[in-house]
Amino acid sequence: xxxxxxxxxxxxxxxxxxxxxxxxxxxxxxxxxxxxxxxxxxxxxxxxxxxxxxxxxxxxxxxxxxxxxxxxxxxxxxxxxxxxxxxxxxxxxxxxxxxxxxxxxxxxxxxxxxxxxxxxxxxxxxxxxxxxxxxxxxxxxxxxxxxxxxxxxxxxxxxxxxxxxxxxxxxxxxxxxxxxxxxxxxxxxxxxxxxxxxxxxxxxxxxxxxxxxxxxxxxxxxxxxxxxxxxxxxxxxxxxxxxxxxxxxxxxxxxxxxxxxxxxxxxxxxxxxxxxxxxxxxxxxxxxxxxxxxxxxxxxxxxxxxxxxxxxxxxxxxxxxxxxxxxxxxxxxxxxxxxxxxxxxxxxxxxxxxxxxxxxxxxxxxxxxxxxxxxxxxxxxxxxxxxxxxxxxxxxxxxxxxxxxxxxxxxxxxxxxxxxxxxxxxxxxxxxxxxxxxxxxxxxxxxxxxxxxxxxxxxxxxxxxxxxxxxxxxxxxxxxxxxxxxxxxxxxxxxxxxxxxxxxxxxxxxxxxxxxxxxxxxxxxxxxxxxxxxxxxxxxxxxxxxxxxxxxxxxxxxxxxxxxxxxxxxxxxxxxxxxxxxxxxxxxxxxxxxxxxxxxxxxxxxxxxxxxxxxxxxxxxxxxxxxxxxxxxxxxxxxxxxxxxxxxxxxxxxxxxxxxxxxxxxxxxxxxxxxxxxxxxxxxxxxxxxxxxxxxxxxxxxxxxxxxxxxxxxxxxxxxxxxxxxxxxxx
Amino acid sequence: xxxxxxxxxxxxxxxxxxxxxxxxxxxxxxxxxxxxxxxxxxxxxxxxxxxxxxxxxxxxxxxxxxxxxxxxxxxxxxxxxxxxxxxxxxxxxxxxxxxxxxxxxxxxxxxxxxxxxxxxxxxxxxxxxxxxxxx
Numbered sequence: 064x065x066x067x068x069x070x071x072x073x074x075x076x077x078x079x080x081x082x083x084x085x086x087x088x089x090x091x092x093x094x095x096x097x098x099x100x101x102x103x104x105x106x107x108x109x110x111x112x113x114x115x116x117x118x119x120x121x122x123x124x125x126x127x128x129x130x131x132x133x134x135x136x137x138x139x140x141x142x143x144x145x146x147x148x149x150x151x152x153x154x155x156x157x158x159x160x161x162x163x164x165x166x167x168x169x170x171x172x173x174x175x176x177x178x179x180x181x182x183x184x185x186x187x188x189x190x191x192x193x194x195x196x197x198x199x200x201x202x203x204x205x206x207x208x209x210x211x212x213x214x215x216x217x218x219x220x221x222x223x224x225x226x227x228x229x230x231x232x233x234x235x236x237x238x239x240x241x242x243x244x245x246x247x248x249x250x251x252x253x254x255x256x257x258x259x260x261x262x263x264x265x266x267x268x269x270x271x272x273x274x275x276x277x278x279x280x281x282x283x284x285x286x287x288x289x290x291x292x293x294x295x296x297x298x299x300x301x302x303x304x305x306x307x308x309x310x311x312x313x314x315x316x317x318x319x320x321x322x323x324x325x326x327x328x329x330x331x332x333x334x335x336x337x338x339x340x341x342x343x344x345x346x347x348x349x350x351x352x353x354x355x356x357x358x359x360x361x362x363x364x365x366x367x368x369x370x371x372x373x374x375x376x377x378x379x380x381x382x383x384x385x386x387x388x389x390x391x392x393x394x395x396x397x398x399x400x401x402x403x404x405x406x407x408x409x410x411x412x413x414x415x416x417x418x419x420x421x422x423x424x425x426x427x428x429x430x431x432x433x434x435x436x437x438x439x440x441x442x443x444x445x446x447x448x449x450x451x452x453x454x455x456x457x458x459x460x461x462x463x464x465x466x467x468x469x470x471x472x473x474x475x476x477x478x479x480x481x482x483x484x485x486x487x488x489x490x491x492x493x494x495x496x497x498x499x500x501x502x503x504x505x506x507x508x509x510x511x512x513x514x515x516x517x518x519x520x521x522x523x524x525x526x527x528x529x530x531x532x533x534x535x536x537x538x539x540x541x542x543x544x545x546x547x548x549x550x551x552x553x554x555x556x557x558x559x560x561x562x563x564x565x566x567x568x569x570x571x572x573x574x575x576x577x578x579x580x581x582x583x584x585x586x587x588x589x590x591x592x593x594x595x596x597x598x599x600x601x602x603x604x605x606x607x608x609x610x611x612x613x614x615x616x617x618x619x620x621x622x623x624x625x626x627x628x629x630x631x632x633x634x635x636x637x638x639x640x641x642x643x644x645x646x647x648x649x650x651x652x653x654x655x656x657x658x659x660x661x662x663x664x665x666x667x668x669x670x671x672x673x674x675x676x677x678x679x680x681x682x683x684x685x686x687x688x689x690x691x692x693x694x695x696x697x698x699x700x701x702x703x704x705x706x707x708x709x710x711x712x713x714x715x716x717x718x719x720x721x722x723x724x725x726x727x728x729x730x731x732x733x734x735x736x737x738x739x740x741x742x743x744x745x746x747x748x749x750x751x752x753x754x755x756x757x758x759x760x761x762x763x764x765x766x767x768x769x770x771x772x773x774x775x776x777x778x779x780x781x782x783x784x785x786x787x788x789x790x791x792x793x794x
Numbered sequence: 795x796x797x798x799x800x801x802x803x804x805x806x807x808x809x810x811x812x813x814x815x816x817x818x819x820x821x822x823x824x825x826x827x828x829x830x831x832x833x834x835x836x837x838x839x840x841x842x843x844x845x846x847x848x849x850x851x852x853x854x855x856x857x858x859x860x861x862x863x864x865x866x867x868x869x870x871x872x873x874x875x876x877x878x879x880x881x882x883x884x885x886x887x888x889x890x891x892x893x894x895x896x897x898x899x900x901x902x903x904x905x906x907x908x909x910x911x912x913x914x915x916x917x918x919x920x921x922x923x924x925x926x927x928x929x
Contacts, residue, residue: 120857127861127918679824679928685914686922785920 082181082241137744150217250360259354274309431649462611507568691784693753693760697737724749804839
């Protein structure tokens with residue numbers, strides 16, 4: 064099988080070798096459509112590359128760590144990131160490299176090209192991979208093309224592509240990728256046309272921009288839009304855009320620029336051109352027999368087809384799927400910048416305002432009726448912020464992903480998570496909180512007398528220094544046990560907090576707990592990899608990622624603080640119902656408190672039976688697999704934390720085992736020798752905090768809280784992502 | 795337990811020794827049976843030290859084994875069956891290994907019963923579950 068095929072050489076029999084996009088272009092070329100010079104790199108090249116380098120099995124090992132259906136979107140992203148890095152750090156073997164180089168040099172030499180994915184199986188309406196794989200515009204020189212070919216190959220394993228193939232039931236293990244290398248056409252106007260508008264089958268729809276298509280495809284440039292009647296080929300409507308920018312080629316890659324003023328008032332297409340493009344789309348639809356999504360460009364008055372593919376129909380059912388929603392998290396840099404502004408300038412101050420306003424209210428002065436409406440009002444506030452959390456804060460977390468990908472693409476480190484080191488040591492609230500705890504513990508370590516008084520409940524006799532810190536802590540962070548993972552009760556005394564501080568004080572401070580790497584020199588090293596404009600972009604991206612990383616924690620804590628205010632109003636209601644002094648409690652209040660206290664999210668505190676005993680057998684877990692999320696090896700007694708009471712029991716040296724480390728749980732982290740988390744991901748809170756403290760951590764352990772019991776001796780290997788239960792001695 | 799062969803590990807004065815063996819398992823998985831000539835090293839080892847281990851796996855000698863292969867380690871006590879018990883058990887053994895008829899029926903061939911104490915099942919490269927028998 065040849066590594067390269069020209070469009071003339073591609074016939075039906077090679078359809079599966081060149082992939083959907085390449086095949087469609089060959090059909091168009093044969094039927095006299097104007098298409099750019101294109102070379103198809105066959106799936107054979109991909110196959111040889113992953114076989115000769117051993118990548119094939121490395122990918123499958125990565126994807127088979129656990130059942131795909133048990134993976135959360137963050138784990139899928141992690142797997143995808145690691146796989147992408149395998150491609151980045153694995154060179155194309157010499158003989159294959161030479162073969163590919165020769166063909167490329169013969170056709171393109173030093174001409175700028177586009178490197179596009181052309182995946183197998185995407186040329187049917189049921190399986191259109193539109194937008195799932197990557198394309199790179201304006202790549203120059205044989206070595207650079209080869210480099211980008213690897214990135215396109217890697218995009219076969221992007222999180223979006225993995226989820227999509229899973230959803231339509233394609234065997235992930237058998238996936239192959241073709242690539243097309245295409246001469247770049249620097250169109251002065253570009254766009255897409257749908258030969259059948261999915262929302263109105265009697266019409267065609269065109270979107271067009273000045274400049275390159277990249278602006279439209281990436282959502283950076285707002286397009287003009289035309290609806291055209293299919294039957295009469297008549298323009299039904301034209302919706303002009305706020306024409307402000309365009310994407311142009313620069314030396315390497317593309318750039319978003321301000322649109323010259325003379326073009327701002329000019330629609331990218333004349334009416335005649337609109338009809339010409341319609342004819343093109345209808346011919347393509349005729350040729351392929353199904354409605355087409357055609358990407359086109361016009362250069363010097365000549366219309367060219369860049370690609371044509373079947374239209375992806377997105378069903379209503381798919382919109383409901385949460386995983387799909389997560390895919391929408393792929394945000395552009397510009398989009399994230401504006402989101403950041405809104406979060407920093409409006410949302411966070413808004414949350415703080417709401418908390419202050421609620422906290423200032425004296426609930427005991429309200430009548431029962433007023434309390435009922437206050438409980439409802441607070442529920443409304445809490446719900447509103449929860450919605451904002453999902454719709455704006457979580458998408459903003461994508462800033463970290465964007466940076467991670469950029470860092471790996473340019474630096475190509477062995478460890479795909481090296482970039483996290485540049486994000487660390489930011490002043491996260493939880494770190495600040497733990498510092499305060501440590502200061503309190505430090506006082507007690509030196510003063511046995513104070514310790515004794517605390518143990519015997521004589522809080523007021525421990526001296527101003529300690530009490531001030533305690534006050535400072537409670538004012539800043541509230542009652543520790545109150546807003547923890549869906550637990551609706553709050554303790555009224557600082558007993559829990561004091562118990563934790565006492566436990567901390569009975570042991571030396573955790574070594575390296577607050578040690579941070581020399582961030583300045585790390586950033587310096589990073590910045591010097593780039594020059595000029597690229598350096599500015601690199602630093603902007605880092606800044607965005609650091610903000611995104613910091614907010615991941617702060618937003619959780621702030622949201623919990625809002626909910627704590629709702630719970631306080633509820634507790635006031637409960638108190639009144641319990642101490643009603645012989646009067647009948649207000650019926651509406653009773654109802655409201657009952658409804659407010661119901662929390663379907665509360666996890667059952669009773670662990671499921673984990674040892675199955677039947678007919679003389681006993682089955683138990685021995686070694687569980689997860690993801691390595693914090694390096695190091697730890698051994699200790701497990702503490703399975705399902706609710707706030709488990710947290711207060713936490714002893715020094717125990718291994719924290721939980722469903723998910725909530726930011727409100729992190730005060731026990733300085734006590735823990737290791738962390739095991741069911742929820743997976745390298746960038747989730749537990750993993751972040753573990754790395755900050757230098758505590759070994761394994762995440763993504765399926766059924767961790769069911770298979771491990773408090774008191775089990777466990778050994779966790781944070782290098783390999785393995786948790787071993789019990790002693791190594793055989794029975 | 796559809797595999798035909800397994801690796802038996804015996805030991806002598808602290809030196810482990812492993813051998814590829816045909817085996818059968820009882821339906822309830824409590825016992826595993828292997829046959830060996832009494833003149834072998836493994837036979838003398840397992841008669842002096844009855845604690846043995848058996849590895850059963852489905853590897854196919856391809857890269858994919860790393861993520862696909864399943865391996866089971868059994869530990870237990872080996873004991874040679876007396877002649878009358880051997881006779882009784884032979885049909886079951888031969889139903890799985892008919893081509894070993896001459897071998898297993900030979901007077902010099904011992905049928906060894908391994909009473910399994912526990913199984914350790916390894917899947918997905920590093921995921922391990924234990925199955926303890928009779929406790």
